[in-house]
Amino acid sequence: MSRATPRKVGLIGWGAIGRVVGGALAAGQVPGAELVCVVDNRPLAGTAPAPQRTVEQAMETCDLIVEAAGQGVVREWGAAILASGTDLLIASTGALTDDTLTDKLLHTTPGRVYFTGGAVGGLDLLQAVRAMGPLDEVRLTTTKLPATLEQPWMDAELLRRMRSATGPVEVMAGTARDVPVKFPKSTNVAASVALAVGDPDAVRVSVVADPAAAHTSHVIEASGAHGAYRFEVRHLPAAANPATSQVVPYAVLRSLAALAGRTGQIL
Template identity: 35%
Template sequence: MSTPPPTVLLLGFGAIGRQLAQLLEPEHTAGQVRLQAAVRDVDKHRERGDLGVELHAADDEATWAELVRRADIVVECAGVSAARKRGPVVIAAGRDLVLSSVGALAEPTARRQLLAGPGRLHVTAGAIGGFDLLAATAEADGLDSVRIRTRKLAGALVQPWMSEAEAAALRAADTPLTVFSGDPAAAIEKFPGNVNVAVALAWATRGRGADDEQLLAKSLQRVEVELVADPEAELSCHEITATGAAGDFRMRFESAPSPENPKTSGLTALSVAHTLRQVLKR
C-alpha cells in the first residue's frame, strides 16, 4: 500500500496563498502533496477559482483545531493578526508551522506561544536575503547595530488608522517622506502588511543561545527600522546595514509587489514555497 502524500494546510488563500498554490502546482500534479486551505468564505474563493486546492470553512476554533489535527504541515499566509490567533494552535498540536507573517513574533505572548513547541516553527525570509551571513556574524557576537530602511509607494503604506487628511497628504507627497522610525515591534503594529521583513531581520540576527524567545526579544530592541513613502519607488526597496566587530555589511533588495496586493512583496510567496519544500524534504 502506497503512503499518502503529506497534507499541507494553508491558513488563508489570498494573494500569498494563491501564488503559493501556483508555485506548488508541479508537486501537486505529481501527487507529492495534498493542498488544503482554511478560509472564512468558501464560496467567495471558489468564485475566484480554487486552483485545485481543497477549501474548508474555518469560522471557529474547534473547526480550525480539527483541520490542524488532520494536517501534516500548516502554512500561514493570512496576516499578522491571524498568525497570532491561529498559529499557537498549530504549535500546541505538534505540527510544523511555516510562518509568512513573521511580524507575529514581535508581540510577547504570541512569540512565547509560537516558540513553545512541541511543533516546529519555520520562519521565512520574505523579501530580503543574506540571512546566512548575518546569522553567522550574530552568532559570533559580531554585530553591534542592525538597521533596515524600507521604501514603498505611498499607496501601499496608507493604513486604516490614518485619518482621511493623513492618507491624502501621504498620497500627495511628491518627495520621499519618512512615515515611521523606531523598532520592529512598533513598526509591525502600525504597518502590519509592510514590515514583516524587519522582524525577520531581528530573527536572523538574534544570535546563539538556548532561549530563542529571549534572544529575539533583545534583537527586536536592537534593530532599527525606517519606513519611507517614496513617489518614485516603483519597486519595493529594502536597504540593510549591519556593523560590528565582524565588519560592515550593506545589502539592497528591490522587488516587484504582489500583482494581487501591492502591500505584499511578490517575493514573499517564493520564500514561503522555498521554506515549505525544505520542510517537506525532512
C-alpha cells in the same frame, strides 16, 4: 533523501501569496508535498485547487500548515496548531515581534514552527555574525508606494503629505518591535531582520513612502566588531496586492521544498 510519504499541507490564506503557493503545490511543483486543503474566511466557491476547510479540520488532516493570511492568524491559531502536532510555516513574521507569542510558539510541542525570510536576503549572514558577538548597529530602510502604506491610525496631515508627495516621505521611524504592529501587512521584513539579529529593539527601522517607487526596496545596514554589512533588495510589488512583493510566495515555496525533504539546497 526525500520523505517516503508526502507532507500533507494545509494552506491558510487564499490571497496574493496563497494563490501562488497553492497553485504550485497543486501542480506538483514541490516534490514531497501535497496540498490537502485551503482555509480562508471567505467562501472560495471552488476557486481553490483543494477543498476549503476550517483551521480545526486542517489540523486533523495535515502534518504541515502554511500561514499566508496575516499576523492575526499567527496570534490566534499558532499555538493551537503546534499543540495539535501539526508543524507550522509562518510567512507573517511581523507577529513575532511579540516576545510572549514567540516564546510560546517556540516552546509549544509536539508540532514544530518554521519561519520564512520572505522578501529579504542576508539573514543567514547576520545570524552567523551574531554568533561571533553582538552587532553595534542595525538599520533597515523600507521604501514603498504611498498607497500601500496608508493605515487607519494615520492622521489627516500625514495622509495629506503622503498623497501629495513628489518625492520620498518618511512615514514612521522606530524599532523592529514597533513598526510591524503599525504596518501589519507590509513590514514583515523588519521582523525577519529582528529574528536574525535576535533583538527587535536593536533594529532601527525607517518606513518611507515614495510615489516614484516602481520597486519595493529594503536596505539593511549592520556593523559590529567583526565587520560591516549592507544588503539591498528591490522587488516588483505583487500585482494582486502591491503591499507585498512578487517574490514572497516563492520564498515560501523554497521553505516548503526544504521541509518536504528536497536535498542539495543551501538552507
